[in-house]
Amino acid sequence: MIEAAVSEPTRAMSAEVQPIIPGFFPDPTVCRVGGDYYIANSSFEYFPGAPIFHSRDLVSWTQIGNILTRRSQFRVGIPGPSTGIYGSTLRHHDGRFWFITTNISDFESGQLIVHATDPAGPWSDPVFVPEAIGIDPDLCWDDDGTCYLTWHVLDFTVGGQGIRQAPIDLATGRLREPHYPVWQGSGMPMAEGPHLYRIGESWYIVLAEGGTERGHCVTVARGPSPRGPFESCPHNPVFTHRSSSHPVQNVGHADLVQTPDGAWAAVYLGARPRGSTPGFHVLGRESFLAGVDWVDGWPVFDEARFEILRGGSGFVEDFTGAVLDPRWVTAGSEPDAVVERALEGGIRFRAWGSAGDVLCTRVTEFAWQADAVVDRSGVLGLRLDDRHWCGVVFEHGHAYAIVQIGDIRQRIGAVDIAGETATLRISTTPPQTPPVPFGYAGPDDVVLSVVRGGEATELARLDGRYFSTEVAAGFTGRMLALGAPSRDGRVLSVAYRPLPD
Incomplete structure (x- = not known):
């Protein structure tokens, strides 16, 4: 079952700067x-x-x-x-x-x-x-x-x-x-x-x-x-x-x-880079909208014709529905080959060995927070590709952060967790460093945490540049990822909500 999550307040923004479909949704074609x-x-x-x-x-x-x-x-x-x-x-x-x-x-x-x-x-x-x-x-x-x-x-x-x-x-x-x-x-x-x-x-x-x-x-x-x-x-x-x-x-x-009234419009892709030079786009190429006028038989784009209502893109998923929401995808596999429904609730994962053994959905905001409630073991991750990803892992009574950049994979931090259930969290925040030339100022910081007693314990804070297209190359964008390091682990629910940016 999917329910609306608490989201940032809805506000109108010009289509010149706000996509109609935010996140990794490139090459739009319309009819x-x-x-x-x-x-x-x-x-x-x-x-x-x-x-x-x-x-x-x-x-x-x-x-x-x-x-x-x-x-x-x-x-x-x-x-x-x-x-x-x-x-x-x-x-x-x-x-x-x-x-x-x-x-x-x-x-x-x-x-x-x-x-x-x-x-x-x-x-x-x-x-x-x-x-x-x-x-x-x-x-x-x-x-x-x-x-x-x-x-x-x-x-x-x-x-x-x-x-x-x-x-x-x-x-x-x-x-x-x-x-x-x-x-x-x-x-x-x-x-x-x-x-x-x-x-x-x-x-x-x-x-x-x-x-x-x-x-x-x-x-x-x-x-x-x-x-x-x-x-x-x-x-x-x-x-x-x-x-x-x-x-x-x-x-x-x-x-x-x-x-229907004879006017014309165009959909097109665009990217929103942030951070110091050369600029880093992390959400992938997104879908935008412009008006089109015809002048002397040629199209003229009017980027500011439309207003887009921003907000309401959060969700809560507890995996009780008969089928997965179409937002959930996998990289190189199939959702049914990656996950199975657990009789006692939530989903189990059939394998864990790489960032490809995960269930993914597109990140749609610059500033956001995601919480996953897991039982016995589980992973909440952020994925750009199989060589650029990070996550929070819970297993054997403790939680730790993990990151892979290129060929280097590293565990960072660890805390003990009482009980068999844990809440894992990933969020993004403005970078702590100043911009070039006095710092490096990537697009954001990625914060990996575990929530205990209602309080978040930070395990790692990572430079968001490493999860951008300008560093990793390719044509995709950031994905929120779910997984588990053992067959008996379950992801019970996940909540994604935008934060003010």
């Missing part, structure tokens, strides 16, 4: 059906994959499930950090939802396509497109019903090789003709993430260029058909925060959607 909007995100190594959200106003979003819930849809193949499900496209056509994506862990199978009549699922078994090797696939339909697949050709020997396109048979995954080049972008490196739209009498192609880091941007071109030829917008890039001090960086990978 509208009537008055309902749906967003799906990339999820990389975490399973179930491709979380999907619903909204009626583009501002408030609720997760309704995950698209790839069966291993036949998301093959493990080659596991590891930042493998798995990459950029995708979600569309609705002729009464059916279509989702196309790349599974890097099963790369040689090509793009994979699933469909559903209900976006909450179940989704079909996949159709693979082995003739289309690369990333960031898009589907669009011409007036005569022809479906076009457009993607970024890429392999891990040569690298990126440009944007290609071909008509496709969705039932078989076969290309109807040899693929051909379309618009290759405005000249910046890493032209990726194509999306195509029929708007008025023109077809528009929107790309992400400059890489998904600080040089990221949105570019656009238009032409008479999905095949082009395309004319580049004279104002490209039409949206970027590169070489600026804006608090939201890395913006790009945009997808457009039209509202």
Whole structure:
């Protein structure tokens, strides 16, 4: 059972600085059906994959499930950090939802396509497109019903090789003709993430260029058909925060959607770095929203058009529900292979050997506190990947902190615990050190504690830089993790709540 936790007070913030879906939810793709909007995100190594959200106003979003819930849809193949499900496209056509994506862990199978009549699922078994090797696939339909697949050709020997396109048979995954080049972008490196739209009498192609880091941007071109030829917008890039001090960086990978009243909006990814130079983002790349105006036939982004209500993102989970909430995922495994329901309450863990043997949910705030009540043994952790994580462990009557940075794993601190039940805590606080040049001032401090008699005993205070993308690399963000070092240990409940920042 899931209940609302005590959260910070709700307040309105500009969409320019506040994401619509905070935390590690990158590469948003959006579609509208009537008055309902749906967003799906990339999820990389975490399973179930491709979380999907619903909204009626583009501002408030609720997760309704995950698209790839069966291993036949998301093959493990080659596991590891930042493998798995990459950029995708979600569309609705002729009464059916279509989702196309790349599974890097099963790369040689090509793009994979699933469909559903209900976006909450179940989704079909996949159709693979082995003739289309690369990333960031898009589907669009011409007036005569022809479906076009457009993607970024890429392999891990040569690298990126440009944007290609071909008509496709969705039932078989076969290309109807040899693929051909379309618009290759405005000249910046890493032209990726194509999306195509029929708007008025023109077809528009929107790309992400400059890489998904600080040089990221949105570019656009238009032409008479999905095949082009395309004319580049004279104002490209039409949206970027590169070489600026804006608090939201890395913006790009945009997808457009039209509202029922004829207005336009865009969802896009961004990162919110904090701390001293070069800045450290810890929540991953998040989903943002902007308005879009059309001026002389070209899109103009209005970042401040919408207001986002911030707050209410905490939760309490006691694992009494019939199924796990869709927020819970695992890295390279499956929730049912990691946990089992305990008859006496809570969950047990089938194995413990690494940070991958854990049940995870995304951290959505900069300042937060999480408490886990465990019986006999248990772990509450913070995970960026399998080489950058930390946690509080309870076993054999005492609690201790543990941290792994790269190849170094270290225990820090230990306290005795009376009884067989313990409350483990992780929280984040502003860094205690000043910024560069008089200190190092990472994005935050990560505090590992155990609660005894209502009072928290700090076991370790860690530099938050070590749990950031700028240190660990990759494409993911911080995850709250649950585990247990023995088969008889149980996690009885976990509570996550935002703190003022």
